[in-house]
Amino acid sequence: MAKRILGIVETAYRATVEEQDDTVLWLHHMLKNNGMDVSLLLRGNAVNYAVRGQDPGGLRFGDLGVEHAPALDHDLAALIERGVPVYVVDEDRQERGIPATRLVDGTRPVTRRELPSLFETFDQVWHW
Amino acid sequence: MATITLALMDPPYETETTTTAFRIIDAALRAGHHVKVFAYEGAVNLTMAEQAPHANPVKGTSVEEEQHPTTKDWAAALFRTYPGRIEWVNCGLCVDERGAGNWIEGPVRGSPKEFAAWVEASDNTLVIPAK
Numbered sequence: 449m450a451k452r453i454l455g456i457v458e459t460a461y462r463a464t465v466e467e468q469d470d471t472v473l474w475l476h477h478m479l480k481n482n483g484m485d486v487s488l489l490l491r492g493n494a495v496n497y498a499v500r501g502q503d504p505g506g507l508r509f510g511d512l513g514v515e516h517a518p519a520l521d522h523d524l525a526a527l528i529e530r531g532v533p534v535y536v537v538d539e540d541r542q543e544r545g546i547p548a549t550r551l552v553d554g555t556r557p558v559t560r561r562e563l564p565s566l567f568e569t570f571d572q573v574w575h576w
Numbered sequence: 577m578a579t580i581t582l583a584l585m586d587p588p589y590e591t592e593t594t595t596t597a598f599r600i601i602d603a604a605l606r607a608g609h610h611v612k613v614f615a616y617e618g619a620v621n622l623t624m625a626e627q628a629p630h631a632n633p634v635k636g637t638s639v640e641e642e643q644h645p646t647t648k649d650w651a652a653a654l655f656r657t658y659p660g661r662i663e664w665v666n667c668g669l670c671v672d673e674r675g676a677g678n679w680i681e682g683p684v685r686g687s688p689k690e691f692a693a694w695v696e697a698s699d700n701t702l703v704i705p706a707k
Contacts, residue, residue, distance in 0.1 A: 462706060463617075471616070475691075478692075479688055479691070482688060482692040576705040
């Protein structure tokens with residue numbers, strides 16, 4: 449049976465314009481496609497990835513436009529659709545004034561107090 | 577002996593985690609373990625063949641006197657010192673977007689597919705991300 453992996457994403461918007469996605473989300477999507485049992489936990493500033501409707505489009509450098517801006521909310525929705533559980537630390541969301549109703553459908557709130565119990569359900573926890 | 581997989585993300589000459597990662601790899605190999613390194617994102621630059629040592633004008637030292645370290649030499653030393661016990665995959669897409677395709681002997685081009693297989697086959701996995 450595949451090992452159960454929880455990836456914790458904390459560093460947010462690192463190179464997302466250049467990469468057109470978040471490289472850790474992308475990697476976990478690829479790992480899922482390769483048969484791994486992966487889940488994701490968003491904490492810190494990365495909870496903002498789960499906000500629906502974010503739009504960093506329109507960036508231009510001289511006459512060169514960035515035609516395909518990252519869409520982290522869509523990437524998260526795709527992960528959830530693919531069967532990857534996505535947890536969001538609830539206190540981190542509240543501290544940033546993000547209403548729970550703004551989050552991508554299917555994300556799972558988890559409190560800081562619940563984290564140790566959540567970690568216990570995985571074989572490995574990777575803190576990216 | 578154990579098999580350990582590491583995922584590295586930082587490029588050389590940017591953070592202290594590079595030295596830490598190499599120390600962990602060396603310590604594991606020194607203890608007789610097998611180590612598999614998945615170089616992701618900027619970490620593909622760790623093994624670039626064009627890395628070159630330089631002199632130090634502040635100290636007034638020449639290239640020879642300075643013996644400036646390069647991460648590709650560190651990686652080469654690991655392959656030389658522990659033959660058959662270290663594997664290194666450079667993420668191919670990360671290589672392409674950085675133009676970092678010319679690397680030293682030892683590492684090979686790969687993808688998250690290899691990383692996934694290594695994770696399943698290893699006793700444990702350590703990720704050292706860019707922050």
